[in-house]
Amino acid sequence: MSIKVENLTKVYGKQVAVNAINFDIPTGQVVGFLGPNGAGKSTTMKMITGYIPPTSGSGTVCGIDLVEESLEVRKIVGYLPENNPLYLDMYVKEYLEFIAGISGISGNKNIKLAVERAIEMTKLSPERHKKVGQLSKGYRQRVGLAQSLIHEPKVLILDEPTSGLDPIQVVEIRQVIKDLGKDKTVLLSTHIMQEVEAMCDRVIMISKGEIVADDLVINLTKDGKSLEETFRKLANSESHVKHI
Amino acid sequence: MLSIYKKEVRSFLGSLIAYIVMGVFLVLTGLFLWFVDGNSIFDLGVASLQVMFDISPYILIFLVSAITMKSISDEKRLGTLEIITTKPITDLQIILEKYFAALTLVAFTLILTSFYAYAVYNLALPVGNIDLGSMLGSYLGLFLLAACYAAIGLFSSSLTDNQIVALILSMVLSFFFFTVLGMLGDLEILDKIGRSLNWFSLEFHYNSMSRGVVDTRDLVFFLGFISVFLGGTKLVFESRKWS
Numbered sequence: 001m002s003i004k005v006e007n008l009t010k011v012y013g014k015q016v017a018v019n020a021i022n023f024d025i026p027t028g029q030v031v032g033f034l035g036p037n038g039a040g041k042s043t044t045m046k047m048i049t050g051y052i053p054p055t056s057g058s059g060t061v062c063g064i065d066l067v068e069e070s071l072e073v074r075k076i077v078g079y080l081p082e083n084n085p086l087y088l089d090m091y092v093k094e095y096l097e098f099i100a101g102i103s104g105i106s107g108n109k110n111i112k113l114a115v116e117r118a119i120e121m122t123k124l125s126p127e128r129h130k131k132v133g134q135l136s137k138g139y140r141q142r143v144g145l146a147q148s149l150i151h152e153p154k155v156l157i158l159d160e161p162t163s164g165l166d167p168i169q170v171v172e173i174r175q176v177i178k179d180l181g182k183d184k185t186v187l188l189s190t191h192i193m194q195e196v197e198a199m200c201d202r203v204i205m206i207s208k209g210e211i212v213a214d215d216l217v218i219n220l221t222k223d224g225k226s227l228e229e230t231f232r233k234l235a236n237s238e239s240h241v242k243h244i
Numbered sequence: 245m246l247s248i249y250k251k252e253v254r255s256f257l258g259s260l261i262a263y264i265v266m267g268v269f270l271v272l273t274g275l276f277l278w279f280v281d282g283n284s285i286f287d288l289g290v291a292s293l294q295v296m297f298d299i300s301p302y303i304l305i306f307l308v309s310a311i312t313m314k315s316i317s318d319e320k321r322l323g324t325l326e327i328i329t330t331k332p333i334t335d336l337q338i339i340l341e342k343y344f345a346a347l348t349l350v351a352f353t354l355i356l357t358s359f360y361a362y363a364v365y366n367l368a369l370p371v372g373n374i375d376l377g378s379m380l381g382s383y384l385g386l387f388l389l390a391a392c393y394a395a396i397g398l399f400s401s402s403l404t405d406n407q408i409v410a411l412i413l414s415m416v417l418s419f420f421f422f423t424v425l426g427m428l429g430d431l432e433i434l435d436k437i438g439r440s441l442n443w444f445s446l447e448f449h450y451n452s453m454s455r456g457v458v459d460t461r462d463l464v465f466f467l468g469f470i471s472v473f474l475g476g477t478k479l480v481f482e483s484r485k486w487s
Contacts, residue, residue: 046326085324086322090251104331147327
């Protein structure tokens with residue numbers, strides 16, 4: 001199992017953001033993490049990437065414990081946070097070299113190679129000599145993706161990788177993610193149903209901090225219903241954990 | 245290794261901050277040393293940099309705060325803190341690399357004034373007749389003092405995502421620990437407590453060093469002071485993990 005969480009819980013003050021969720025993601029699967037705003041998607045991702053620790057429960061990435069061996073987990077996880085934060089006054093190459101350096105890649109030659117590979121994978125080449133602040137939103141998103149995969153992580157965690165992009169950029173970024181998904185485990189969050197159908201093998205739906213559905217995309221759509229209908233029904237339903 | 249350090253230094257050099265800090269420091273200390281009536285070397289008739297060492301702590305409060313104000317607050321504002329803290333690198337390493345980057349700039353600024361020291365050395369009668377021990381002690385004291393300001397600045401920067409708030413907070417804290425603590429210590433009603441308060445002020449140890457005697461107690465105080473504020477910065481970093 002690439003990502004495994006057991007009873008993962010996060011409580012902020014009195015508010016339960018994530019309530020004892022469980023899931024297993026096998027190696028090589030692309031999983032869409034769906035849910036309304038405030039459902040706990042970002043919080044779950046922050047826990048998996050080691051930004052915040054869980055209040056209770058546990059999890060592993062490729063068998064490595066999230067809390068006990070956070071630094072080891074971070075070596076094999078690539079993370080694109082929500083809103084794709086970037087240093088706007090750095091050059092694309094300069095930024096990626098910096099990220100490569102703090103991602104545990106050592107030696108100038110290795111750093112240069114890693115940057116080249118990331119630029120190629122995200123098709124950033126035409127804009128590589130510009131400052132990040134000069135790029136269009138679509139290209140900035142590619143820089144964000146390049147940043148997350150520079151150290152060849154086994155697992156990618158992408159928090160709303162396509163939000164705020166125009167339709168053409170969305171298609172391009174989807175293609176990039178799809179290519180990445182061929183040899184990596186990907187967990188991505190989104191609001192857009194078509195996106196899940198286009199990119200993901202499996203869907204985990206979360207609402208009010210609890211998992212309301214966890215199934216393969218094929219199974220969810222086989223009876224002719226669109227994913228969107230299923231999602232709306234589940235997100236509104238009061239019933240709790242309801243595995244389809 | 246040192247990626248964050250390099251990035252910080254580059255960002256100082258690229259954003260004009262470095263040049264402004266160096267320029268302002270050289271101009272202000274130069275003015276007081278050579279031109280201001282009544283205080284300048286020519287008026288005093290003593291070949292010493294004492295005037296510069298008297299005025300520098302106050303100039304540095306402002307300049308060092310300006311150097312450190314964005315180092316963490318800007319990462320918070322941009323959200324990039326979430327990126328660097330989810331890379332395989334510890335919080336302490338991030339803080340230390342940022343700290344040493346600021347310190348490098350401070351050290352370089354101070355080294356630039358060696359030009360003045362050289363001039364004073366040659367002005368003395370006979371040439372070279374200056375209190376070298378006192379001057380070196382003062383330089384070391386000034387560097388350690390600025391290092392304390394930098395630690396305060398980094399701590400202030402970690403508390404907020406607004407550079408201006410970080411700047412003001414850092415200046416107020418630096419001023420408090422340099423001077424105000426000593427002033428409080430001099431209040432008669434505080435009596436014995438006052439004297440120990442005095443001992444905690446940066447000015448006390450700075451003055452002690454500028455006499456040219458490097459006392460380990462002063463060194464330990466400065467290093468302890470820096471550790472406390474860097475430790476505080478680390479606590480603020482970790483506070484995201486508490487809930």
